[in-house]
Amino acid sequence: MDQEKSTIQPADLRGILNYVPRFLGQTFVVSIDGSIIDHANLPNILLDIAVLRSLQINVVIVHGIGTQLKNLSEQRSIPISNADGSGVTDEATLDLAIRASSRVSHQILEGLTQSGLKCAITNSIRAKPKGIIKGEDFHRSGTVELIDASFLQHLIDKSIIPIIQPIGFDRNGHTLRINSDALAIDVAIALKATKVLFLAETSGLSVDGNLKRQLPVEELQSILQKEEATAIDPLLLEKANQALRGAMADISRIHLLDGRIHDGLISEVFSNEGVGTLIYGNEYARIRKARKDEVAPLYHLMRSAIEKEELAQKDMNSIESGIDTFYVYEVDGNLIGCVAIVEYPEKPDTIEISSLHVHPLYQRQGIGVKLVNFACHAGAESGTKTALALSTQSFEFFKSVCGFAVADTEALPASRLAAYQESGRQSKILSKSLTS
Ligand SMILES: CC(C)(COP(=O)(O)OP(=O)(O)OC[C@H]1O[C@@H](n2cnc3c(N)ncnc32)[C@H](O)[C@@H]1OP(=O)(O)O)[C@@H](O)C(=O)NCCC(=O)NCCS
Incomplete structure (x- = not known):
């Protein structure tokens, strides 16, 4: 040159x-x-x-x-x-x-x-x-x-x-x-x-x-x-x-x-x-808030991952009560991915990225990363400093692909710590700063 x-x-x-x-x-x-x-x-x-x-x-x-x-x-x-x-x-x-x-x-x-x-x-x-x-x-x-x-x-x-x-x-x-x-x-x-x-x-x-x-x-x-x-x-x-x-x-x-x-x-x-x-383009154009009438499709989307214990146990009732936290990824009118953004009143600077799932036929096309980035972006926009994720089988995805780091139980808000201990799932805790 x-x-x-x-x-x-x-x-x-x-x-x-x-x-x-x-x-x-x-x-x-x-x-x-x-x-x-x-x-x-x-x-x-x-x-x-x-x-x-x-x-x-x-x-x-x-x-x-x-x-x-x-x-x-x-x-x-x-x-x-x-x-x-x-x-x-x-x-x-x-x-x-x-x-x-x-x-x-x-x-x-x-x-x-x-x-x-x-x-x-x-x-x-x-x-x-x-x-x-x-x-x-x-x-x-x-x-x-x-x-x-x-x-x-x-x-x-x-x-x-x-x-x-x-x-x-x-x-x-x-x-x-x-x-x-x-x-x-x-x-x-x-x-x-x-x-x-x-x-x-x-x-x-x-x-x-x-x-x-x-x-x-x-x-x-x-x-x-x-x-x-x-x-x-x-x-x-x-x-x-x-x-x-x-x-x-x-x-x-x-x-x-x-x-x-x-x-x-x-x-x-x-x-x-x-x-x-x-x-x-708007890279999050296919992601939108879940509607109240989408409890059943969300449950069906996540069912196989719940059965394989990739996702924590949840039924239609728990999805219904948390429906306001859910976002869905839509392709041609079909739900093919979801994520929930959970807030903790006792720790308002922290969100948890939960219920992340992509339909197996659509995996490895960048949708999982998009959903996680969307949740982090939404968290940062509303002034949140830290995103947490708890995972039993996809911690490497959060760590190596989405830039999270392994954290310990101190990172968890008190109510989440109690639920974590009660569940006995021994999920790994991952954390990402949303301020840098
Ligand atoms: C984890 C999950 C959401 C990833 O979705 P996805 O759309 O396939 O992810 P992306 O296409 O954005 O990213 C794919 C990359 O992540 C990697 N990856 C996916 N799942 C992984 C896992 N469990 N461990 C390690 N890496 C993983 C892939 O190898 C791929 O890497 P590459 O691009 O180097 O080939 C999806 O596999 C899933 O729904 N799994 C079952 C439910 C689950 O475990 N949810 C997490 C609960 S906390």
């Missing part, structure tokens, strides 16, 4: 270390516009990707080809029907798109190889023709029909970075051109990625001319819902719409940043301020 141009100081590494446990094992989709591929900063971006990999963050690269397609069209004097894959793709344009894609993918392959990273160009995208819209035939333009997520995950698990071209194949193996912004979001949804980073020739998303550093998804939605979304630069409208689609589909963070800035990618990922625009 060019030392003189680097804006990251050695002291920043300490800051970066704070993010390491948070991002460990997560998947980021980096979407690089065609305009950035030909920019002098591309080698630095690929080096930044090597840094992400060294921190055990999984990376998938999706690239665009708009600039290369326009250049090829000029060089060969072949007119193109559309450059970014959102319009009509005629046969001549498709042919140039395939050539442009091969060249761009090769450039990325070359750069990653120079950083010692393994990577692979895949045929993991099944596409379907856009078809005829309002009487117009889009010919060889397509949209994603299916993503072979297990194939991509297999590569990721082997430390291979998938490089995804804005090209897909239909059921019969015929080639279709796909818009890379939409593709990046589709790939991220299929892989349950936590971040999408769009690298383009823009400093971020401006609303009515004012650059936004952070934009909650609800705000973006209301801007885009207006009949004429004039508040946003028309050149960024497609990205903004795709970002909204991604945030609504549970990708918690979508970034739009200038791919020409040295260290931009690293600065965006590892600092609170960032260098572009962060569009963020």
Whole structure:
């Protein structure tokens, strides 16, 4: 790396270390516009990707080809029907798109190889023709029909970075051109990625001319819902719409940043301020207070864990009397997780996270952590200093995954200590400070 141009100081590494446990094992989709591929900063971006990999963050690269397609069209004097894959793709344009894609993918392959990273160009995208819209035939333009997520995950698990071209194949193996912004979001949804980073020739998303550093998804939605979304630069409208689609589909963070800035990618990922625009969803959107008529579904959800003594004994009556403490995690109208936040009048600075359960079919998808984080967040918001959890079989989950520490009985409020001793369950007591 060019030392003189680097804006990251050695002291920043300490800051970066704070993010390491948070991002460990997560998947980021980096979407690089065609305009950035030909920019002098591309080698630095690929080096930044090597840094992400060294921190055990999984990376998938999706690239665009708009600039290369326009250049090829000029060089060969072949007119193109559309450059970014959102319009009509005629046969001549498709042919140039395939050539442009091969060249761009090769450039990325070359750069990653120079950083010692393994990577692979895949045929993991099944596409379907856009078809005829309002009487117009889009010919060889397509949209994603299916993503072979297990194939991509297999590569990721082997430390291979998938490089995804804005090209897909239909059921019969015929080639279709796909818009890379939409593709990046589709790939991220299929892989349950936590971040999408769009690298383009823009400093971020401006609303009515004012650059936004952070934009909650609800705000973006209301801007885009207006009949004429004039508040946003028309050149960024497609990205903004795709970002909204991604945030609504549970990708918690979508970034739009200038791919020409040295260290931009690293600065965006590892600092609170960032260098572009962060569009963020409400990560607790699926969690809500339990309703009074949900005693029976809650009991059925928890029953198997109660029988296995993973959860303390409780019946419908005890759930009913504590229903106001329960929160549920809902997917498509079904309760698939729950947690209770119990307060103690004699120790108002402490809450207990209790009755945590995730339906076995939905476990290991981050829902348990989300419920615990939600409870901690709610506790901190109401001024609570400490969260407690008592567990017989999931103490490692609280300790290693949720950042709790083992505590002793002194941490328990008096009434809870009495119940603890009476139960004889010998649960481990875990505690987490909510003030740091
Ligand atoms: C504990 C529980 C809530 C976790 O829910 P989840 O949605 O699967 O958790 P997440 O997906 O957020 O986190 C999964 C991580 O936690 C780890 N984990 C889950 N249960 C664990 C346990 N009992 N011990 C150690 N680690 C555990 C997983 O190995 C996984 O780690 P990985 O990401 O490194 O692979 C769920 O397993 C459950 O409902 N268990 C039965 C009820 C129970 O024990 N509740 C706690 C009562 S105090």
